Amino acid sequence: MKTVSFDVVVVGLGAVGSATLYQLSKRGIAALGIDQFEPPHALGSSHGETRITRLAVGEGEEYVALAKRSHEIWAELEALSGKKIRTKTGGILLDSGVNPWSKHGVEGFWERTLRYAQNQQVSHRVLDLIEANTNYPAFQLPATGKVYWEEEAGYLFPEQAIETQLDQAKKQGATIWTSSKVKSIQSEGAHFRIQVEGKEVLAKQIVLTVGGWLKDFLPISSKKKLKICRQVLYWLAVEEGFTDWQRYPVWMWGYGAAPEDFIYGFPSLDGKTIKMASESFVEVDHPDQLNREVTAEEQEIFWNTKVEGKLVGLKKQFLKTSVCFYTVTEDSQFLIEAMAGDKNFLWVSACSGHGFKHSAALGEHLVQRLGF
Numbered sequence: 142m143k144t145v146s147f148d149v150v151v152v153g154l155g156a157v158g159s160a161t162l163y164q165l166s167k168r169g170i171a172a173l174g175i176d177q178f179e180p181p182h183a184l185g186s187s188h189g190e191t192r193i194t195r196l197a198v199g200e201g202e203e204y205v206a207l208a209k210r211s212h213e214i215w216a217e218l219e220a221l222s223g224k225k226i227r228t229k230t231g232g233i234l235l236d237s238g239v240n241p242w243s244k245h246g247v248e249g250f251w252e253r254t255l256r257y258a259q260n261q262q263v264s265h266r267v268l269d270l271i272e273a274n275t276n277y278p279a280f281q282l283p284a285t286g287k288v289y290w291e292e293e294a295g296y297l298f299p300e301q302a303i304e305t306q307l308d309q310a311k312k313q314g315a316t317i318w319t320s321s322k323v324k325s326i327q328s329e330g331a332h333f334r335i336q337v338e339g340k341e342v343l344a345k346q347i348v349l350t351v352g353g354w355l356k357d358f359l360p361i362s363s364k365k366k367l368k369i370c371r372q373v374l375y376w377l378a379v380e381e382g383f384t385d386w387q388r389y390p391v392w393m394w395g396y397g398a399a400p401e402d403f404i405y406g407f408p409s410l411d412g413k414t415i416k417m418a419s420e421s422f423v424e425v426d427h428p429d430q431l432n433r434e435v436t437a438e439e440q441e442i443f444w445n446t447k448v449e450g451k452l453v454g455l456k457k458q459f460l461k462t463s464v465c466f467y468t469v470t471e472d473s474q475f476l477i478e479a480m481a482g483d484k485n486f487l488w489v490s491a492c493s494g495h496g497f498k499h500s501a502a503l504g505e506h507l508v509q510r511l512g513f
Contacts, residue, residue, distance in 0.1 A: 142341050147173040147316070149511065150335060150344040152323050153351030154180040154307060156187040156299065156497050157489055160214075160504025161348050163306040166313035168513050173344070174315060175337060177322040177354070180307065181300035185352050185428070187497060188300060189374045189463045190416060191407050193391045194498040195232050195294040197258035197265065199250040200473060204495075205261045210502035212293065215302070218501075222305045225298065230408055232294025233268070233277065235394035238285035242395030242402070250395060255289055264292035279384050279454040280394070296391050296407055299497055306501075326358065326486075333486065346511050349480070349488040353428035353468045359480075359488065366476065367490065368469045369425045373435050375443060376414040378458035386415050386454070396451065404447050414460050419447050420467075420494065428466060435462035467494035475499075477507070487511070 151162045154176040165172040178184055194212070198204040215227040236242050236251035243250065258265040268288040273280070282288070311317060324336040326347065335342040349358060353369045379386050386409035393405040406417030425431055440459045448455060468490055470476055476490035487507060492499065 144341045144343060146343040147171050149346045149348065150175065150342055151348045151350060153349065155185050155350065155352055156303065156500035157503050158350035159303045159306040160501045161350060161507050162310040162315050164505045164508040165513070166310040166315040168508065169314065170513060172315045173342060174310065174317045175321050175323060176319050179319045181303040183463065186465050186467065187303060189465055191296040192299045192497040193232065193405065194227065194297050195291055197254045197261065197263045197291055199254035199257065200495050202257045202260065204499060205257055205263070207499040207502040210505070211499055214501035214505065215297065218305050218309065221309055224301055224305050226302045226305060227295060227297050229293060229295040231390040232291045233390050233392045234289040235280060235282060235392065236287045237283055237396040238287050239283065240398035243398060243400055251287055251289060258291065266290045277389060279452050281451055281453060294391055297497060328483065346485040348507055353466060355468070355488060355490070356427055366470055369428060370422050370467045370469055371425055371431055372418065372421060372465050372467055373439060374416060374418045374463045374465065375440070375459055376416050376461035378414055378456040378460055379409060380454050380456055383454035387412055404451065415455070419443070422469065425466070431464065431466055433464045435464060469493045
């Protein structure tokens with residue numbers, strides 16, 4: 142078996158892995174990216190047409206700088222490639238104002254978002270209900286409702302973002318192996334020996350960004366920190382003539398105290414459907430065990446509990462569905478850790494469901510952590 146050598150190997154080429162490989166290639170580092178599938182693909186956490194991006198991040202004020210830097214990197218990639226990655230629509234954050242809204246384990250998510258926007262000079266406004274109802278009549282907010290509007294929010298095309306970063310990484314000298322499953326990683330003095338199907342690699346440094354498949358590599362103590370949760374995306378038909386869904390901002394709405402009391406969605410890209418979803422925190426042991434079928438019963442429950450009484454201007458017609466998953470930590474924060482304390486082997490969580498908007502800057506951060 143032939144052995145090849147690289148300075149850095151990135152295992153897993155989704156949102157964070159593709160960003161890391163791109164940043165390594167910018168610096169002229171001899172880097173290899175490996176993925177068991179053919180990214181961008183629909184088996185992980187980085188697919189489904191669109192992802193929300195916003196700057197004032199209620200999950201933690203420390204994430205605002207990452208979101209801002211990611212916007213700069215998306216713009217850089219768009220200029221290099223001529224491809225559209227980010228669309229600015231503005232964004233609204235709704236709170237029913239009845240029970241404190243807990244999202245990703247954070248109490249008072251709406252209030253935190255507003256405070257972080259104020260602290261971090263994020264362009265925003267608080268809309269009164271008359272203005273909100275006039276501009277966005279689809280939302281049936283109660284009289285206690287609150288509406289935060291952010292200028293720089295919008296959506297990303299996740300598949301395009303991943304593909305563009307991988308294309309640019311290749312143009313800048315990176316090597317990429319797809320449909321290549323890593324069998325084992327062993328530390329050997331100043332190097333790591335990586336066994337891939339039919340191949341062997343020596344690396345000075347490793348970044349492990351495989352999302353939920355981290356459970357195949359981590360010790361039991363670290364595996365316990367991660368919870369894999371199935372998520373379903375829905376595309377619903379819009380009612381013709383009620384409201385112009387194509388001019389809507391991206392939106393998020395917390396309507397109760399439980400983490401699942403939450404819906405989010407996007408403007409219509411085709412004038413016929415909108416994509417929307419909720420969140421679920423029911424655990425699945427491993428990504429390979431994920432049920433990727435969406436039943437008629439699930440669609441009925443989603444309509445009855447997430448749509449009816451909250452949104453108008455939609456038909457009870459599900460034209461498409463898709464399944465992805467979150468890899469969640471107990472506090473819903475990111476994990477960046479050194480494997481067995483070795484600073485040359487970093488593993489990174491899949492960011493608890495709020496990571497895509499930060500992924501471009503997170504890749505840059507990881508490369509800096511490696512010393513480049």
